[in-house]
Amino acid sequence: MRNPLAEKTVGLKPSGIRKFFDIVSEMKDAISLGVGEPDFDTPWHIRDEGIYSLEKGRTFYTSNAGLKELKVEISNYLKRRFQLRYDYNGEMLVTVGGSEAIDIALRAMVNPGDEVLIPQPSYVSYEPCAILAGAVPVIIDLKAEHEFRLTAQQLREAVTDKTKILVLPFPNNPTGAIMERKDLEAIAEVIVEKDIFVISDEIYGELTYKEKHVSIAEIPGMWERTILIGGLSKSHAMTGWRLGYACGPQLIIEQMLKIHQYAIMCAPTTSQYAAVDALKNGDEDVQQMREAYNQRRRYLLYAFQQMGLECFEPYGAFYVFPCIKEFGMTSEQFAERFLKEEKVAVVPGTAFGESGEGFLRISYAYSLENLKVAIGRLETFVRRLREEQGK
Amino acid sequence: MREQILAILEKNSRIDLKELAVLLGVEELDIVNEMAEMEKEGIICGYHTLIDWEKTSIDKVTALIEVRVTPQRGQGFDNIAERIYKYPEVTAVYLISGAYDLLVTLDGKNLRDISRFVSDKLSTMDYVLSTATHFILKKYKDHGTILTKKYEDEREKVSP
Numbered sequence: 348m349r350n351p352l353a354e355k356t357v358g359l360k361p362s363g364i365r366k367f368f369d370i371v372s373e374m375k376d377a378i379s380l381g382v383g384e385p386d387f388d389t390p391w392h393i394r395d396e397g398i399y400s401l402e403k404g405r406t407f408y409t410s411n412a413g414l415k416e417l418k419v420e421i422s423n424y425l426k427r428r429f430q431l432r433y434d435y436n437g438e439m440l441v442t443v444g445g446s447e448a449i450d451i452a453l454r455a456m457v458n459p460g461d462e463v464l465i466p467q468p469s470y471v472s473y474e475p476c477a478i479l480a481g482a483v484p485v486i487i488d489l490k491a492e493h494e495f496r497l498t499a500q501q502l503r504e505a506v507t508d509k510t511k512i513l514v515l516p517f518p519n520n521p522t523g524a525i526m527e528r529k530d531l532e533a534i535a536e537v538i539v540e541k542d543i544f545v546i547s548d549e550i551y552g553e554l555t556y557k558e559k560h561v562s563i564a565e566i567p568g569m570w571e572r573t574i575l576i577g578g579l580s581k582s583h584a585m586t587g588w589r590l591g592y593a594c595g596p597q598l599i600i601e602q603m604l605k606i607h608q609y610a611i612m613c614a615p616t617t618s619q620y621a622a623v624d625a626l627k628n629g630d631e632d633v634q635q636m637r638e639a640y641n642q643r644r645r646y647l648l649y650a651f652q653q654m655g656l657e658c659f660e661p662y663g664a665f666y667v668f669p670c671i672k673e674f675g676m677t678s679e680q681f682a683e684r685f686l687k688e689e690k691v692a693v694v695p696g697t698a699f700g701e702s703g704e705g706f707l708r709i710s711y712a713y714s715l716e717n718l719k720v721a722i723g724r725l726e727t728f729v730r731r732l733r734e735e736q737g738k
Numbered sequence: 739m740r741e742q743i744l745a746i747l748e749k750n751s752r753i754d755l756k757e758l759a760v761l762l763g764v765e766e767l768d769i770v771n772e773m774a775e776m777e778k779e780g781i782i783c784g785y786h787t788l789i790d791w792e793k794t795s796i797d798k799v800t801a802l803i804e805v806r807v808t809p810q811r812g813q814g815f816d817n818i819a820e821r822i823y824k825y826p827e828v829t830a831v832y833l834i835s836g837a838y839d840l841l842v843t844l845d846g847k848n849l850r851d852i853s854r855f856v857s858d859k860l861s862t863m864d865y866v867l868s869t870a871t872h873f874i875l876k877k878y879k880d881h882g883t884i885l886t887k888k889y890e891d892e893r894e895k896v897s898p
Contacts, residue, residue: 368896381896471898520898638742642761649760692895715761717891 359475363698367682371692379692380721383520385584385665386712387639390632393583393625400620407616411608413441413592414619420626421577421592429552429562431575433594440604441614441622445550445578445591447607450476452546452574452593453512455602457482461511466497467700468668469516470548477514485510488702491670494659495524499533506541513543515563518551521699521708522668523644523661528561535566545573550591553582553633556641557662564594571596574603581664582633583625588618640665643711643718650722654729665712668696672705674732682707688731689724739764743772744781749882751785790885792877800829800845800874801852804838805860806867815839818865827855838870849873 371377388394412418418435425431433439442448449472457463459481465473466487477484487505489495502513513534517526526534538545545563552560564573578591591614593603613619647667651658658669671681678695686692694710696703711718742762746753755773759766776782791798807818815833822842823831830843842860846852852871861869878886 362898364896364898368894371895377895379895382893383897384893386891386893638745642746645763646757646760694896698898713891 355479359478362471364471364694367692367694367698370683370686374686374690374692377686377690377692378717378721380709380711380713380718381692381694382710382712384586384712385581385636386714387584387636389583389585389588389621390625390629392628393585393621393632396624397588397617397621400617405616405620409441409613409616409619411613412439412604413614414616414623417441417619417623417626420623421594424626425575425577425594429560429565431562431564431570431594433575434597437597438600439592439594440600440607441619442578442591442593442607443611443614444580444586444589445548445576446472447611448574448576448578448591448593448603449473449514449546449548450479451603451606451610452576452595452599453477453480453482454606455599456544456546456574457511460509462507462509464502464505464510464513464543466501466514466516468495468519468521468696468703468706469514469699470520471699473514473516473548482511483509486700486702488700489522489524490702491659491706494661495519495522495668496526496530497534498530499537502534502537503541506537506543510541510543513538513545515545515547517547517549518555518560518663520551520664521666521694521696521703522706523664523666524668525555525557525560525661525663526563527558528566531561531563531566531569535563535569538572539568543572545569546576547573548576550576550578551581551664552577554637554640554665555663556637556644560663574599579622579625582636583622583629584632584636585618585621585625588615588621590614590618590622640711643713643715646715646718647709647711647722650726654726656725656729665710667709667711668706669709670706674729674736678704678707685725685728689728691721691724691728739768739772740776740781743769744776747773747782747785788881788883790877790880792885797847798845799848799852800843800877801856802872802874803842803844803856803860804834804870804872805840805842806838806869807840808865808867809839810865818863821863822860825855825859827851 418439422433422435453476457480461482462485463477463482464487465484466489474484487501547563549562564570564575574593574595576593580586651669656669658667661667678697682693682695694708696706755769756766759769809815810817819831827845828842829845832841834841844852856869856871
């Protein structure tokens with residue numbers, strides 16, 4: 348029999364998170380700080396709307412680009428929150444989570460051999476999606492000394508004449524880093540000068556704790572070169588509903604729509620009806636969850652400070668990214684020992700790229716009670732390691 | 739800051755003030771002062787404990803009583819409300835818009851306790867026109883807390 352597999356797929360690295368997941372799931376009594384999704388249930392009024400849509404028999408496909416009602420709400424929302432203008436008709440597409448949008452944006456925009464710039468540490472799907480789209484991923488290593496922001500200089504050094512796209516993953520998973528307006532203005536200059544495009548993954552856009560999130564599409568000259576990706580998973584605690592969207596110039600969106608229509612057909616109908624209600628009546632929920640995350644964020648940073656664990660102050664998403672270099676272990680070794688000895692799961696920074704070495708991703712999408720227990724164990728563990736090292 | 743302090747205290751009045759200060763990113767002293775101020779202003783009226791008496795062996799019955807009354811000249815409902823709330827077994831008295839005037843909640847050991855209060859005390863008061871008593875059979879949720887079910891984390895333990 349011939350080899351049934353495609354080389355490109357076989358060549359993809361398995362997700363570093365998967366490996367860790369397998370170890371954790373064998374330990375039944377382990378507590379986890381390893382999840383990348385909110386601990387809140389989807390607000391009830393949103394769930395109720397989903398249930399209601401089922402009761403009314405709204406169980407058919409919607410149009411490929413999504414329910415008109417939802418697209419109008421997304422358009423209103425982006426204008427209300429970020430001063431962004433997208434016509435619901437033609438400049439927008441409702442997708443199966445932000446993940447699908449990342450995939451089809453890359454597939455719609457790259458030719459074989461085009462280079463796609465991917466700042467890391469970042470979410471695990473950009474690199475494989477770029478490869479599957481036939482592009483060459485080029486990694487930019489974000490640095491702790493820049494608070495894991497992308498600088499104009501780093502961008503300039505990474506661009507070649509083959510560069511087509513920059514993936515911009517802020518607010519960032521796993522570091523919690525944000526890009527403020529001044530940071531975006533600085534890289535926008537390079538982007539325009541080098542004539543490249545941006546796929547801006549702003550799925551955590553509602554979760555910032557310093558100033559309100561600024562989208563790169565707000566920066567002059569960037570709207571026409573940006574595909575903005577958003578969704579309700581993180582902001583409205585709706586991960587399982589699989590509902591995201593992509594917005595951008597019609598020229599690009601209509602090509603993405605072709606892939607979407609052949610591969611997916613449309614985003615889940617129930618989720619789309621629920622999302623209409625989320626965007627219409629959910630601002631208050633988002634605000635409350637943001638406040639809760641912010642309190643936990645402050646608690647963790649304070650706890651790290653108390654135990655002398657180095658950590659830059661992250662202003663976005665729901666992750667902190669402490670540095671563990673002082674212990675002379677790799678992130679993976681640290682995470683494995685911590686899990687075995689203290690039964691707490693955290694994700695090694697390297698699961699999000701080589702440049703995550705020496706760091707851990709700790710999620711604060713957990714109740715404060717839960718965090719307190721886990722942090723108590725981290726303190727014990729850190730003390731033990733320091734004693735071993737004779738400190 | 740007040741709103742945030744109150745939001746947290748309303749859910750957890752036993753929170754350590756040092757911790758509260760960390761959560762809100764302010765100084766502990768500011769919290770202490772703000773709380774003292776709010777106690778003085780009568781904004782914070784007490785620090786209570788939410789108890790699900792059902793789970794104890796102590797007998798307890800709670801009733802909601804709708805009361806229709808004739809308002810008094812110059813007093814409105816205040817006078818009659820006061821006469822009702824002075825009974826220690828009355829746990830709350832609200833003036834309500836709609837079909838009746840006062841909503842009274844009442845704790846007693848058993849049904850007899852409650853019906854005695856209603857027939858002897860409440861319905862015989864001057865200006866009380868009528869009462870309707872509802873006994874609480876089961877508390878699903880009280881003070882924003884679901885009593886019938888414990889939260890369980892059903893998420894995958896690790897996800898990207």
